[in-house]
Structure formats: C-alpha cells, structure tokens
Amino acid sequence: MFLVLLLAPLLTGFVRKMKARLLRRxxxxxxxxxxxxxxxxxxxxxxxxxASWLFRVTPYLIFAATWVAAALVPTFATGLTFSxxxxxxxxxxxxxxxRFFLALAGMDVGTxxxxxxxxxxxxxxxxAEPAMLLIAFxxxxxxxxxxxxxxxxxxxxxxxxxxxxxxxxxxxxxMVAIAENARIPVDNPATHLELTMVxxxxxxxxxxxxxxxxxxxxxxxxxxxxxxxxxxxLPWGLVTVGSxxxxxxxxxxxYVGKLLxxxxxxxxxxxxxxxxRVFRVPDFLGAALMLALLGTLLLFVSRSx
Amino acid sequence: xxxxxxxxxxxxxxxxxxxxLAVTLSRRSTATGLIYLITLAVCGFxxxxxxxxxxxxxxxVTSTTLPVGLPWIGAxxxxxxxxxxxxxxxxxxxxxxxxxxxxxxxxxxxxxxVLPFFPAFLAGMNxxxxxxxxxxxxLSWEFMSLAxxxxxxxxxxxxxxxxxxxxxxxxASFGTLALLLAxxxxxxxxxxxxxxxxxxxxxxxxLIATIxxxxxxxxxxxxxxxxxxHVWLPLAHPAAPSHVSALMSGVMTKVAVYGFIRVLFDLLGxxxxxxxxxxxxxxxxxxxxxxxxxxxxxxxxxxxAYSTIENIGIIFVSLGLALAFQANGMGWPAALALTAALFxxxxxxxxxxxxxFGAGAVLSATGERNMEKLGGLIHRMPVTSFVFLVGCxxxxxxxxxxxxxxxxxxxxxxxLSPDLPQWGLKVLVPAAGGMLALSAxxxxxxxxxxxxxxxxxxxxxxxxxxxxxxxxxxxxxMAALAALCLLAGILPGFVIDGLxxxxxALIGGRMPTQxxxxxxxxxxxxxxxxxxxxxxxxxxxxxxxxxAVYVIHRFASHELRxxxxxxxxxxxMPPDAQYxxxxxxxxxxxxxxxxxFRAKExxxxxxxxxxxxxxxxxxxxxxxxxxxYDPITGWLEYATLKLNRLQFLTIRRYLTLVFGSLVTLLLxxxxxx
Numbered sequence: 015m016f017l018v019l020l021l022a023p024l025l026t027g028f029v030r031k032m033k034a035r036l037l038r039r040x041x042x043x044x045x046x047x048x049x050x051x052x053x054x055x056x057x058x059x060x061x062x063x064x065a066s067w068l069f070r071v072t073p074y075l076i077f078a079a080t081w082v083a084a085a086l087v088p089t090f091a092t093g094l095t096f097s098x099x100x101x102x103x104x105x106x107x108x109x110x111x112x113r114f115f116l117a118l119a120g121m122d123v124g125t126x127x128x129x130x131x132x133x134x135x136x137x138x139x140x141x142a143e144p145a146m147l148l149i150a151f152x153x154x155x156x157x158x159x160x161x162x163x164x165x166x167x168x169x170x171x172x173x174x175x176x177x178x179x180x181x182x183x184x185x186x187x188x189m190v191a192i193a194e195n196a197r198i199p200v201d202n203p204a205t206h207l208e209l210t211m212v213x214x215x216x217x218x219x220x221x222x223x224x225x226x227x228x229x230x231x232x233x234x235x236x237x238x239x240x241x242x243x244x245x246x247x248l249p250w251g252l253v254t255v256g257s258x259x260x261x262x263x264x265x266x267x268x269y270v271g272k273l274l275x276x277x278x279x280x281x282x283x284x285x286x287x288x289x290x291r292v293f294r295v296p297d298f299l300g301a302a303l304m305l306a307l308l309g310t311l312l313l314f315v316s317r318s319x
Numbered sequence: 320x321x322x323x324x325x326x327x328x329x330x331x332x333x334x335x336x337x338x339x340l341a342v343t344l345s346r347r348s349t350a351t352g353l354i355y356l357i358t359l360a361v362c363g364f365x366x367x368x369x370x371x372x373x374x375x376x377x378x379x380v381t382s383t384t385l386p387v388g389l390p391w392i393g394a395x396x397x398x399x400x401x402x403x404x405x406x407x408x409x410x411x412x413x414x415x416x417x418x419x420x421x422x423x424x425x426x427x428x429x430x431x432x433v434l435p436f437f438p439a440f441l442a443g444m445n446x447x448x449x450x451x452x453x454x455x456x457x458l459s460w461e462f463m464s465l466a467x468x469x470x471x472x473x474x475x476x477x478x479x480x481x482x483x484x485x486x487x488x489x490x491a492s493f494g495t496l497a498l499l500l501a502x503x504x505x506x507x508x509x510x511x512x513x514x515x516x517x518x519x520x521x522x523x524x525x526l527i528a529t530i531x532x533x534x535x536x537x538x539x540x541x542x543x544x545x546x547x548x549h550v551w552l553p554l555a556h557p558a559a560p561s562h563v564s565a566l567m568s569g570v571m572t573k574v575a576v577y578g579f580i581r582v583l584f585d586l587l588g589x590x591x592x593x594x595x596x597x598x599x600x601x602x603x604x605x606x607x608x609x610x611x612x613x614x615x616x617x618x619x620x621x622x623x624a625y626s627t628i629e630n631i632g633i634i635f636v637s638l639g640l641a642l643a644f645q646a647n648g649m650g651w652p653a654a655l656a657l658t659a660a661l662f663x664x665x666x667x668x669x670x671x672x673x674x675x676f677g678a679g680a681v682l683s684a685t686g687e688r689n690m691e692k693l694g695g696l697i698h699r700m701p702v703t704s705f706v707f708l709v710g711c712x713x714x715x716x717x718x719x720x721x722x723x724x725x726x727x728x729x730x731x732x733x734x735l736s737p738d739l740p741q742w743g744l745k746v747l748v749p750a751a752g753g754m755l756a757l758s759a760x761x762x763x764x765x766x767x768x769x770x771x772x773x774x775x776x777x778x779x780x781x782x783x784x785x786x787x788x789x790x791x792x793x794x795x796x797m798a799a800l801a802a803l804c805l806l807a808g809i810l811p812g813f814v815i816d817g818l819x820x821x822x823x824a825l826i827g828g829r830m831p832t833q834x835x836x837x838x839x840x841x842x843x844x845x846x847x848x849x850x851x852x853x854x855x856x857x858x859x860x861x862x863x864x865x866x867a868v869y870v871i872h873r874f875a876s877h878e879l880r881x882x883x884x885x886x887x888x889x890x891x892m893p894p895d896a897q898y899x900x901x902x903x904x905x906x907x908x909x910x911x912x913x914x915x916f917r918a919k920e921x922x923x924x925x926x927x928x929x930x931x932x933x934x935x936x937x938x939x940x941x942x943x944x945x946x947x948y949d950p951i952t953g954w955l956e957y958a959t960l961k962l963n964r965l966q967f968l969t970i971r972r973y974l975t976l977v978f979g980s981l982v983t984l985l986l987x988x989x990x991x992x
Contacts, residue, residue: 055871055874055875055876056875056876057876057878058876058878058879058880059876059878059879059880060880060881060882061879061880061881061882062881062882062883062884062885063881063882063883063884064695064698064777064884066697066698066775067697067701068697068708068775074864074867074868074871075860075864077863077864077867078859078860078861078863078864078867079860081863081867082856082859082860082863085859098840098850098852099840099850099851099852099855099856099859100718100851100852100855100856101849101850101851103727103730103851104718104723104727104851104856107716107717107718107723107727108717108718108856110715110716110717110760110763111712111717111718113763114712114715114717114763114766114767117767117771118767118770118771118775121767121771121772121775121776121898121903122697122771122775122776123776123884124694124695124775124776124777124884124894124897125884125885125886125892125896125897126886126892126896126897126898127885127887128898129776129897129898129902129903130898132767132771132898132903133768133898133902133903133904133905133906133907134906136763136764136767136768136906136907137764137906137907137910139760139763139764140757140760140761140763140764140907140910141760141910142760143756143759143760143763144753144756144757144759144760147730147752147756147759148749148752148753148756151730151733151734151749151752154734154849155734155737158848159847159848159849160730160731160734160848160849161847161848161849161850164847164848218885219884219885222875222876222878223871223875223876226871226875227867227871292906293906293909293910296909296910303753307749307750307753310749310752310753311746311749311750313737314736314737314745314746314748314749315742315745315746
C-alpha cells in the first residue's frame with residue numbers, strides 16, 4: 015500500500031523526463047515530482063472568497079479514494095491481504111467517486127474555468143466509464159471472476175491462449191487509460207491554455223497543500239492504470255502467495271521494469287501525437303467503448319461454441 | 320395475537336379515518352401537525368409489523384377475507400414475504416414523508432387540498448400490496464392513483480399543474496384498463512378472481528401469457544414510468560408538494576414494480592425466455608433515455624423525476640434477467656437477479672425520497688425549482704447540502720453507498736448470463752449490460768450537475784441570498800434517509816439476507832447467506848469469483864483520508880489566505896458568467912443529444928461593428944412525444960370531431976341508430992353461440 019505511494023511520483027517524473035529527452039530537451043530531474051509535492055506542501059493555501067467546506071474536503075477524499083483503489087490492484091504479487099474487499103468493478107467505481115468530487119470541486123468557486131473543466135470531464139467520463147466496465151466484463155468472462163487477484167492468477171496460467179476479445183480489451187483499456195489520466199491526445203497535462211484544458215481547469219483554484227493532494231492523486235492514478243494493464247495483460251513475474259523472499263525481489267524488479275516500459279511507451283505515444291479537439295474525444299472514446307462491447311459480445315457468443 | 324394481515328388492516332383503517340378527520344379539521348391551523356403526527360405513528364406501526372413479519376417469520380403467510388367489495392367474493396388480503404418487503408418500502412417512505420411533512424407542511428398555502436389525500440394515498444398503497452384478489456387489487460390501485468392525482472393538482476392554479484394532472488389522469492386510466500384486461504385474462508372464463516385460484520390453476524396458453532405480459536408492461540409499466548409510457552411522470556411527480564413527490568417517485572413506482580413481480584413471478588406460472596427479452600429491451604432503453612432526459616433538464620424536481628425513470632429501467636433490466644434465468648431453470652442466478660432488483664428498489668426509495676426532500680427544502684427556502692436561478696446554497700443551507708450530497712453520491716452508484724451495492728449485484732448477475740442457452744439472450748444481455756454501464760456513468764454526470772449548479776458556485780438570483788436552513792423535522796427526515804443510504808451500502812449483507820425469503824417463495828432459490836461471511840462482505844457466488852465489502856471500503860477510505868489529513872496537518876504549512884477567484888484578469892465577474900445547468904450539459908447534449916433529442920445549436924454572430932450580442936439558440940425535441948403521442952392525440956381529435964356530428968341528429972336518426980345497433984348485437988350473439 016505504501017509502495018504505490020513511493021513509486022507513483024517517480025513514474026510521473028520518469029514519463030516527463032522521457033518526453034523531454036524525446037524532444038531533445040534536458041528535462042527536469044526524475045525526482046522533481048517529489049520536490050514539487052514538498053514545495054506545494056510548504057506553501058500557503060489561497061482560497062477563493064466563496065469556496066465552501068466541500069472545496070477543502072475534496073482533495074483528501076480524492077486522494078483517499080485513489081489511494082485505496084491503487085492499493086487494491088496487484089502490483090508485483092497476487093493474493094493481497096484485502097484483495098477480496100473490492101473487485102475490478104468496485105475499483106472503477108472508486109475512481110468514479112474521486113472524479114465525482116473533483117468535478118464538484120471544479121464548480122464550487124463559480125468561475126467559468128471550473129465549469130468548463132467539470133462539464134468536459136463528465137462528458138469524457140460518461141464514455142470512458144462504461145468502456146472500462148465493459149472491459150471488466152470481458153476480463154471477468156475470460157477468467158470467470160471479477161476479482162483482480164484471480165484474474166491475474168488466471169492470466170499467468172497456460173489456460174488463456176491468444177484471444178481476440180482480450181486484444182480488443184487491451185486496446186480499449188489503453189485508450190481509456192489515456193483518457194482517464196488526462197494525457198495527450200485527450201487532454202494535455204502541461205497545458206494552461208483555457209480552451210483546451212480539462213483536468214487543469216477543474217483544479218485551477220487549488221493551491222498549496224490541497225493542490226499537492228490532488229497532484230499526488232493523479233500520480234497514483236497513472237500508476238494504477240499502468241499496474242492494471244501490467245497485471246492483467248503482462249502477468250509474468252507476478253509473485254504468488256507463499257513464495258520465498260527472493261521471489262518477491264524478482265517480482266519487484268520485474269514490476270519496476272514493466273512500469274519503465276510502460277512509461278517509455280506512453281512518452282513516445284504522447285510525443286508522436288497531437289492533442290485532439292474536445293469534440294473529437296467522444297469519437298476516440300466511442301471507439302474504445304465499441305471495442306470493449308465487441309469483445310464482450312464475442313465472449314458471450316463464443317461461450318457455447 | 321400474532322400480528323399479521325389483520326393488524327395491518329387496522330393500521331390502514333386508521334389511515335382512512337385520518338383522511339376523513341383531515342377533511343373536517345383541515346381548515347384549522349393545528350391540523351397540519353396533528354395529521355402528519357398521526358400518519359407518522361401509523362406508518363411506524365405498519366413498518367414495525369412488516370419488518371417483524373419479514374425478519375422473524377419470513378415463511379408465514381397470513382390471509383383474511385373482509386366482507387366488503389363484490390358481494391359473492393369479498394375482499395381478500397394476504398401477507399407473504401414479498402408483500403411484507405414492499406410494505407416496508409411503502410411505510411418507511413410514508414413515515415419519513417410524514418416526519419418531513421411536519422415541517423414542510425407549514426409552508427403549504429392550501430393545506431386542505433393536501434391533508435385529506437395524504438393518508439388516503441398511503442392507505443391505497445398499503446392496500447395494493449396486501450390485496451389478494453383482482454378486484455381488491457384494482458380497486459386499491461385506482462384509489463392510490465386518484466389520491467395521488469388529487470395531490471398532483473393540489474396547486475391547481477398553476478396552469479402547468481392542471482395539464483400534468485390531466486395527462487396523469489389519462490395515463491392512469493389507461494394503465495388501469497390494461498391491468499383490468501390482464502386480470503380478466505388471468506381469471507379466465509370461470510372468473511377466478513382470487514389470486515389463490517390463479518396461482519393454483521394450470522399456466523395459461525402461450526398466447527394468453529404473452530398478452531398478459533404485454534398488458535402488465537402497459538399497466539404496471541405506465542405507473543412505474545417505463546419508456547415510452549413515462550410521459551406523465553416528469554410532469555406529475557414534480558407538481559405535487561415535495562414530500563408527496565418523494566412518495567410518488569420513491570414509493571408509488573415501487574408499488575407498480577410490486578404489481579409486475581406479483582403477476583409475472585407469482586400468478587402467471589413459469590415464464591418463457593423471450594418474455595425476458597421484451598423486459599430487458601424496455602428496461603435498458605428506459606434507463607438510458609431516462610437519464611439523458613434528466614441531463615437536459617434544468618428544473619430540479621423534474622430532473623429527479625426523470626432520474627426515477629432511469630432507476631425503474633435498472634430495476635426492470637434486473638427483473639428481465641431474473642425472468643431469463645428462471646425460464647431456463649437456473650435457480651440461484653435468478654435469485655441473484657431478483658434480489659438485486661428488490662435491493663435496488665429499496666435503495667431507490669431511500670435516495671430518491673432524500674433527494675426530493677432536499678429539493679423541497681430548496682424550494683421552501685428560495686421559492687425556486689429552476690436551477691438556473693439557484694447556486695451557492697451550500698453556504699446558506701449547510702446541513703441540507705450535506706445530506707443532498709449524500710443522496711447524489713448514493714444515486715450515482717459510488718462506493719461505499721447503497722446504490723453501488725445493488726448495481727454491483729446486477730453486474731454480477733449479467734456476468735452469469737453467458738450460460739444462458741438462447742442466442743437472442745446471449746447477444747442482448749451484454750448490450751443491456753453496456754447500456755446499464757452507460758447509464759451509470761451518465762447518472763454521475765447528471766448529479767454532478769444537479770448538486771453543482773444548485774448548491775455550489777455563486778448565487779444566480781436574489782432568492783438565494785434570502786435563503787436559510789430549513790426546520791428540524793425536515794432535516795431529521797433527510798438525515799435519517801442519508802444514514803440509511805450509508806448503512807445499506809456498508810452492510811448490504813443484512814439486506815440481502817432479509818430478501819432471501821422473498822426469492823425463496825417466488826423462485827424457489829436463494830442467495831447464499833451473507834451475514835456469516837467474514838468481515839461482513841457480500842459474496843454472491845464464490846469468494847474467488849467476486850466479492851465486495853462496503854464496510855471495509857468505507858473503513859479504508861476513512862483511514863487513508865485520516866492519514867492524509869494527519870500527515871498534511873502535521874508536516875505541511877497551515878497558512879491559509881482568502882482571495883478573489885482567478886478570472887483571467889477580469890475582476891468581479893458577474894454570477895451570470897458561471898456555467899449554467901444548460902451549458903454544463905452542452906458537451907453531453909452534443910455527444911448523445913443529436914441522436915436522442917435531435918438537438919441543434921445555431922450560433923448567430925453579429926457582423927463586425929454591430930454591438931448587439933451574439934446569440935446561441937438550442938433546439939431540442941422530445942422525440943417520443945412527437946413520434947407517439949402527437950399522432951395519437953391528432954387521431955383522437957379527428958375522430959371526436961367526426962363523431963361530434965352524432966350529437967346533432969334528429970330523433971328518427973337516433974331511433975334508427977339504436978335499432979341498427981340492437982340488430983347487429985343480436986346477430987353477433989346469434990352467430991357466436
């Protein structure tokens with residue numbers, strides 16, 4: 015549970031560094047996100063005049079919900095102690111809670127930016143969430159469970175084989191992950207141009223320790239999605255219950271390796287592609303939704319063949 | 320004496336007497352408090368008995384016959400697990416509405432139009448759930464409809480309300496007609512009007528069963544708000560006083576669901592698999608369309624009414640799944656789906672009542688239902704806004720609240736459906752699942768909008784500046800419902816176990832006992848397959864939020880400064896510059912609305928040099944009204960105009976008409992027999 019906390023800013027720092035190197039810039043150091051968090055925590059909070067209690071509570075709620083969700087995804091070992099607390103559907107819903115409160119916080123101060131961010135965020139979510147749930151359905155149908163530990167254990171076994179549905183689910187999951195983490199081409203994490211920002215517009219009024227919490231939550235979310243993709247589609251090296259400490263060490267190293275590969279791919283993808291217009295995003299996510307639905311349908315139909 | 324159906328009937332009689340009492344008293348100033356106090360006590364009594372029967376004596380069935388109604392039949396009443404569960408829903412809603420009414424009713428401008436009908440409405444709903452023969456059922460159903468109709472037109476001076484009342488009356492009569500025909504078919508030529516005989520008789524022929532299914536969908540569906548029979552609901556529910564809106568949306572729609580379950584699962588005999596197809600298609604269409612309508616709405620109470628339609632869709636999808644499983648003899652998946660449907664019905668009665676109470680509080684504090692004129696109420700009404708937020712989170716199916724627990728069960732039921740043998744269902748069920756997932760995401764968007772525009776931001780009108788927190792009775796009722804939402808969300812196992820006698824009686828299967836699971840998690844099938852623990856999720860979120868708060872407050876800076884919001888260099892932005900309900904929904908309108916509402920946006924930019932403002936016009940169509948109801952009203956108008964001529968005939972022509980029809984009828988009889 016604390017491992018994800020430690021690793022999450024590093025992953026974001028790594029992606030930023032990679033992006034900068036791909037643009038032939040020097041780029042900030044990889045530990046810069048930690049420094050950013052510390053700096054933000056030391057700064058005073060500037061609250062808008064009419065900000066309500068909800069505005070001040072939200073960062074902690076978002077952080078808590080994302081942290082719990084991230085802690086429930088198997089990172090390098092299956093059979094987490096509390097993995098039966100919530101399955102994949104519940105993890106999706108926990109992230110939904112975080113987004114629900116973030117969108118509300120965006121509307122709290124009553125500026126145009128907050129509203130624009132919230133309304134676009136819920137539009138994106140209204141397509142990304144069903145796609146994510148359908149991906150969860152496909153995985154559940156293949157593995158016979160919605161429990162992530164079971165799914166991961168099933169994926170490591172030889173019973174899987176190559177399946178069309180899983181391929182579709184993987185593509186859809188990557189698309190959803192890009193949208194959910196506000197990456198290019200859906201949103202630009204580095205933008206401060208009013209017309210193009212979504213996530214940044216919602217958190218525009220946040221500062222100091224509150225902003226640190228929200229930033230931390232988004233680092234965690236990126237790590238969560240990468241771990242999810244890694245544990246479900248690249249389950250090699252996952253440690254099962256009862257292995258020795260050396261197995262855990264190997265698992266940890268493999269996990270970090272997977273994150274590095276994921277980070278490189280993400281940076282490469284983001285550098286190679288341009289940001290979309292906001293109203294092209296539904297097409298992008300609609301494709302993810304349809305892929306996921308197609309994958310699920312195939313599984314339903316192929317069950318009897 | 321064992322409390323059973325007799326005690327419940329005494330309670331209903333007490334409600335009827337209260338209604339009569341209210342007629343005589345209602346002009347006095349003390350009447351409001353007195354009547355709501357009595358209904359609160361009686362509903363509490365009924366709730367106690369129903370809960371006692373459901374929890375402690377779930378397998379007991381008590382019945383009685385009263386010598387009223389049709390002379391050779393009498394009125395049959397019966398209490399089994401299903402009735403007891405719905406009695407709990409009805410009376411819990413009734414009790415809390417009465418409590419809310421104690422405070423809210425004081426603002427009522429015309430109490431004599433509300434007080435007599437409120438107990439009568441409650442009595443009608445109780446009677447429907449207990450009725451055990453077709454005649455009593457229909458009579459109680461009509462009584463319930465008329466009492467609620469009277470409440471809808473309580474404020475009849477507003478033209479919109481009389482229109483709502485008119486449409487409601489037409490749709491309710493239509494629904495009762497459909498139910499009448501359905502029961503007529505079930506009773507058969509021998510006239511077996513008691514449910515006892517219907518249950519015992521052999522299942523009807525497939526054709527009859529199909530017609531009964533369709534008639535039930537029309538009858539119960541129109542009351543519950545299935546698309547396309549939903550049109551009256553968003554007009555009528557908001558027109559009533561808010562605590563009555565809560566009852567109509569939270570409870571009366573559940574009574575309609577009860578009627579559907581009673582006939583389909585209990586009286587009609589084993590279902591056929593394609594009957595589930597009809598229910599699934601209608602349910603998923605209702606879910607998505609209902610919430611899209613809600614997203615387009617900027618009237619708070621109408622938004623809530625549309626969201627009721629969406630929830631009814633979810634319940635019907637789950638019922639359709641239960642039918643599909645049962646038709647294939649899969650006992651425990653059917654039990655899972657039915658449990659999910661009933662659980663969601665209970666949950667919806669909690670959070671929808673809560674939200675309508677909140678809307679009522681906003682209405683009584685500001686006099687506004689239009690969200691475009693609200694905003695910033697979180698500062699003026701902190702308690703109301705908090706409980707309303709709980710309701711919004713619960714209805715958006717977010718953990719750890721109750722809406723998520725029941726939707727999670729429905730998703731688990733969907734994941735069991737690849738085992739169904741029929742191809743039609745194999746293709747349909749994942750599509751329905753996708754529709755449910757889509758509606759779940761849209762609900763969250765809708766309630767971000769409902770809460771964000773109403774309670775957050777800056778006030779959009781002066782009415783908000785005068786607003787203040789509502790009275791204690793209303794707040795207590797809302798807080799109780801909010802607590803129930805959380806409790807049902809973190810301890811769903813108790814509710815599921817409480818529902819098991821219902822599924823046992825209707826389907827013959829039940830879900831595994833949940834209370835014995837470690838840590839009170841819910842495990843519908845097997846732990847390795849899926850499990851959810853609302854309690855632990857709640858505890859984890861609380862712990863990690865506390866850790867975060869502790870760490871931040873221990874190590875981070877405590878400084879805090881208030882300043883003006885960032886307006887891109889334009890200070891003192893007027894509140895009109897905020898996002899409105901309509902503009903918040905604009906992206907979703909562009910994505911889904913062009914298809915569902917034929918929405919069109921036209922921008923009129925002024926030419927350079929002209930200083931008049933540019934205009935953005937948005938045009939949306941209610942496609943269902945235009946495609947279905949407009950033609951029907953058109954034909955009716957045409958036919959009545961043509962038939963109107965019959966009013967102006969001479970006496971000879973009338974006599975000829977009478978003679979002709981007599982001969983025709985005799986001919987028909989002669990040929991038939």
